[in-house]
Amino acid sequence: xxxxxxxxxxxxxxxxxMFGCGGHRLKQAQDSYxxxxxxxxxxxxxxxxxxxxxxxxxxxxxRNYHIALSLTDDALEKHAESLKKDQLYGTALMIKALCQWxxxxxxxxxxxxxxxxxxxxxxxxxxxxxxxxxxxxxxLLRALPGLREHALGLQQSDPKKAQRLFESALxxxxxxxxxxxxxxxxxVRAYIRLAQMRTLRAWRWVEFPNRPKDLAKRKEWNxxxxxxxxxxxxxxxxxxxxxxxxxxxxxxxxKDFGYEP
Amino acid sequence: xxxxxxALFAIQAGLRLYGxxxxxxxxxxRGHALILPLPRAPGVLVDTAENWFLTSDLGIEIxxxxxxxxxxxxxxxxxxxxxxxxxxLYRFYRSPIxxxxxxxxxxxxELSREEMFALLEVRQWSDDEAISMATPLQTxxxxxxxxxIDYFVQTPGVVSEExxxxxxxxxxxxxxxxxDFATVPPKEIATGLMVAxxxxxxxxxxxxxxxxxxxxLIKNVSKSMAESAKGFLQDATDKERRNAGVxxxxxxxxxxxxxxxxxxxxPGHYLKVKPGAxxxxxxxxxxxxxxxxxxxxxxxxxxxxxxxxxxxVAKSALAAVARNPEILKIDNRGVENIIVxxxxxxxxxKEKISPDIFPEVxxxxxxxxxDNLDLLWGKSFKRPRRHLLVTATYTxxxxxxxxxxxxxxxxxxxTPDQLFEVANAVFExxxxxxxxxxxxxxxxxxxxxxxxxxxxxxxxxxxxxRISAETGVKVLRTGMGAVALRLSLLxxxxxxxxxPAKVAVSAALEAIFGEIFADGVGAYANWDLARNSTxxxxxxxxxxxxxxxxxxxxxxxxxxxAVQELINHDxxxxxxxxxxxxxxLLAKAA
Numbered sequence: 001x002x003x004x005x006x007x008x009x010x011x012x013x014x015x016x017x018m019f020g021c022g023g024h025r026l027k028q029a030q031d032s033y034x035x036x037x038x039x040x041x042x043x044x045x046x047x048x049x050x051x052x053x054x055x056x057x058x059x060x061x062x063r064n065y066h067i068a069l070s071l072t073d074d075a076l077e078k079h080a081e082s083l084k085k086d087q088l089y090g091t092a093l094m095i096k097a098l099c100q101w102x103x104x105x106x107x108x109x110x111x112x113x114x115x116x117x118x119x120x121x122x123x124x125x126x127x128x129x130x131x132x133x134x135x136x137x138x139x140l141l142r143a144l145p146g147l148r149e150h151a152l153g154l155q156q157s158d159p160k161k162a163q164r165l166f167e168s169a170l171x172x173x174x175x176x177x178x179x180x181x182x183x184x185x186x187x188v189r190a191y192i193r194l195a196q197m198r199t200l201r202a203w204r205w206v207e208f209p210n211r212p213k214d215l216a217k218r219k220e221w222n223x224x225x226x227x228x229x230x231x232x233x234x235x236x237x238x239x240x241x242x243x244x245x246x247x248x249x250x251x252x253x254x255k256d257f258g259y260e261p
Numbered sequence: 262x263x264x265x266x267x268a269l270f271a272i273q274a275g276l277r278l279y280g281x282x283x284x285x286x287x288x289x290x291r292g293h294a295l296i297l298p299l300p301r302a303p304g305v306l307v308d309t310a311e312n313w314f315l316t317s318d319l320g321i322e323i324x325x326x327x328x329x330x331x332x333x334x335x336x337x338x339x340x341x342x343x344x345x346x347x348x349x350l351y352r353f354y355r356s357p358i359x360x361x362x363x364x365x366x367x368x369x370x371e372l373s374r375e376e377m378f379a380l381l382e383v384r385q386w387s388d389d390e391a392i393s394m395a396t397p398l399q400t401x402x403x404x405x406x407x408x409x410i411d412y413f414v415q416t417p418g419v420v421s422e423e424x425x426x427x428x429x430x431x432x433x434x435x436x437x438x439x440x441d442f443a444t445v446p447p448k449e450i451a452t453g454l455m456v457a458x459x460x461x462x463x464x465x466x467x468x469x470x471x472x473x474x475x476x477x478l479i480k481n482v483s484k485s486m487a488e489s490a491k492g493f494l495q496d497a498t499d500k501e502r503r504n505a506g507v508x509x510x511x512x513x514x515x516x517x518x519x520x521x522x523x524x525x526x527x528p529g530h531y532l533k534v535k536p537g538a539x540x541x542x543x544x545x546x547x548x549x550x551x552x553x554x555x556x557x558x559x560x561x562x563x564x565x566x567x568x569x570x571x572x573x574v575a576k577s578a579l580a581a582v583a584r585n586p587e588i589l590k591i592d593n594r595g596v597e598n599i600i601v602x603x604x605x606x607x608x609x610x611k612e613k614i615s616p617d618i619f620p621e622v623x624x625x626x627x628x629x630x631x632d633n634l635d636l637l638w639g640k641s642f643k644r645p646r647r648h649l650l651v652t653a654t655y656t657x658x659x660x661x662x663x664x665x666x667x668x669x670x671x672x673x674x675x676t677p678d679q680l681f682e683v684a685n686a687v688f689e690x691x692x693x694x695x696x697x698x699x700x701x702x703x704x705x706x707x708x709x710x711x712x713x714x715x716x717x718x719x720x721x722x723x724x725x726x727r728i729s730a731e732t733g734v735k736v737l738r739t740g741m742g743a744v745a746l747r748l749s750l751l752x753x754x755x756x757x758x759x760x761p762a763k764v765a766v767s768a769a770l771e772a773i774f775g776e777i778f779a780d781g782v783g784a785y786a787n788w789d790l791a792r793n794s795t796x797x798x799x800x801x802x803x804x805x806x807x808x809x810x811x812x813x814x815x816x817x818x819x820x821x822x823a824v825q826e827l828i829n830h831d832x833x834x835x836x837x838x839x840x841x842x843x844x845x846l847l848a849k850a851a
Contacts, residue, residue, distance in 0.1 A: 098297075136295070187383045
């Protein structure tokens with residue numbers, strides 16, 4: 001283990017023991033998760049503008065996700081009561097689910113079904129144990145199965161199975177928003193829409209070898225994909241007007257998709 | 262339970278594993294923003310190119326006009342190389358510029374990492390949800406609690422109302438609770454100030470022991486500084502607010518530290534006016550410095566302050582006001598006006614004079630003003646530029662900063678300490694005799710400027726590598742002292758066949774340096790005399806004697822004669838012998 005990570009890990013544990021408080025431990029887990037996600041996001045940025053060695057980053061992100069997961073597990077195991085009392089138990093479970101989602105996405109050898117178990121567990125607890133979730137977490141709880149299906153669809157070699165997975169992913173993501181109905185300006189809405197556009201992009205690539213041979217029919221085939229893409233894109237339009245970064249992001253996705261607005 | 266108590270208890274809970282409520286902290290953990298990576302998907306591949314060439318107006322037009330693209334598109338099966346070629350053609354024809362960006366820059370470059378992270382960061386609540394759930398101040402409670410936990414991680418026991426730190430923290434929270442942050446996000450203001458309070462109380466627990474007066478002081482000062490800062494940050498950008506938070510922490514630290522070391526340390530010495538006035542004084546000084554460094558001219562003034570300098574200015578201002586509250590007269594802005602004018606003047610000279618001297622000058626001016634206010638500023642206190650030490654500062658520094666005339670060989674860079682020494686000497690003279698700057702009718706007089714420039718004129722002619730800046734400072738002080746005793750040293754001596762017209766003090770110094778460093782004088786002759794310490798003594802004796810006997814052309818020539826005798830004398834320099842010989846020559850001439 002890299003010595004800096006080791007030191008960080010030890011420091012986090014010491015702090016955790018010192019405070020003995022689930023909330024504080026959870027905060028450390030969130031920070032560790034965010035560090036990992038930041039590394040991952042940066043790598044995806046550098047794929048576009050290569051300035052570093054991408055191979056350097058992913059193991060580090062993976063280690064940080066594992067640290068965050070361990071801290072969360074520890075908090076859930078040792079401080080369950082205090083977390084429940086502070087209404088942070090649901091927050092902790094969601095961090096656990098997010099860590100597991102990313103670990104499965106980055107490490108093919110990781111247990112790919114674990115995320116399903118965690119989501120089911122959270123679902124049950126929310127229904128029966130009065131566990132509280134915030135708006136973002138409510139949406140993500142419903143969206144995570146869809147995000148998992150997206151990842152499985154990419155790994156699938158059978159186009160029909162992939163199609164089912166992507167189709168399901170899109171509707172699961174849609175349902176996460178319609179069920180929770182977060183406020184129009186909630187950033188989780190933009191996230192889900194961008195995820196759907198990514199899913200559509202991945203799906204079309206899997207279907208591409210089976211497109212029609214005739215050029216005119218191929219145009220119709222692409223028109224259909226574009227229509228679905230535009231459908232999601234239009235839902236982002238009001239948010240894009242107010243958010244320059246989001247607009248830039250969507251325009252880059254247009255280029256990846258081959259769509260000209 | 263008040264907000265202050267809630268926040269204090271939240272910290273105790275984090276540290277001591279107990280407590281009635283941790284709601285504020287828990288809220289912040291639950292609301293913590295998370296970065297959510299997007300699911301992975303392919304970038305630009307051959308399906309991208311096909312889509313664009315088949316469906317977009319521009320793509321279709323290009324395909325129709327470019328046989329190679331049309332041929333590639335018509336193939337039902339392409340090789341890998343042909344697919345790669347199609348992708349390259351797509352990249353070539355598709356504009357790298359995003360349509361909504363008018364500045365013709367590639368959007369990849371425009372979207373910085375920070376913007377990308379901000380885009381992927383998803384908060385728990387929307388803005389409206391967050392506002393409906395908590396007051397703006399409550400939204401940052403978690404941040405404050407985290408800072409306090411980090412701060413007290415080694416000594417958790419201090420967060421108790423039984424301890425000074427705990428009482429100080431409670432007073433601080435009470436101040437924030439009473440401040441209306443409805444229009445300004447409080448995060449930077451509150452965090453900067455809190456660290457300042459904690460730092461100072463930890464460093465001075467014996468002084469800020471947490472009695473009622475001290476708690477009131479912390480509360481009132483925190484509140485007034487937060488209010489001042491709030492006024493300036495209404496329309497500030499995120500970056501400006503972050504910078505303001507850092508400055509507020511430095512100011513708070515300087516003001517609380519200054520208070521602990523002056524008005525609170527020796528209340529009997531400083532505050533004979535009324536009990537409890539400590540708080541009022543510190544509030545005024547705190548607001549004054551906040552106004553300076555967060556106000557409209559913040560950039561100009563921030564250049565003049567280091568953290569250490571800020572401590573010095575705050576302490577000087579507190580000590581001066583406590584010693585003589587009259588200095589605050591005219592809408593309580595006396596100190597502020599003095600500091601602003603000094604800052605303006607020094608800003609004008611910053612190319613030549615190091616801004617590091619600013620805190621020292623403020624200290625000197627305020628210190629001397631507290632004891633001599635009527636003398637230095639007149640009874641009406643109307644205009645800061647009529648303050649004699651303010652005038653003296655600018656006159657002195659402007660004269661020193663003046664570019665030496667062509668042909669000058671001595672061009673020293675004075676250190677802030679050396680400038681401070683000269684300023685101190687000059688201020689003492691001005692306090693002793695305001696006529697240096699104003700005549701009896703109250704009109705400006707030019708004696709100070711004339712004296713400084715005359716002495717520097719003589720020094721500028723000394724070969725550059727022969728005397729140090731330190732010696733220059735000593736000569737300047739000595740010259741000022743001599744002029745203080747005999748104003749005729751500033752008279753202009755008429756020209757002669759050998760000498761041009763010259764101010765007496767300048768002529769005297771030139772007589773000394775000119776003889777000792779004359780071209781024909783070898784090392785054997787001036788070995789001892791050319792030492793900087795000897796030169797200082799020589800100048801001191803010479804100017805002292807001329808102050809006593811006068812400094813006409815004839816007396817200056819007697820001085821020259823005495824110095825020549827020294828050069829011709831084979832033996833170590835004897836100050837007493839030189840003084841007796843010079844006095845003898847001057848007495849005979851009289």
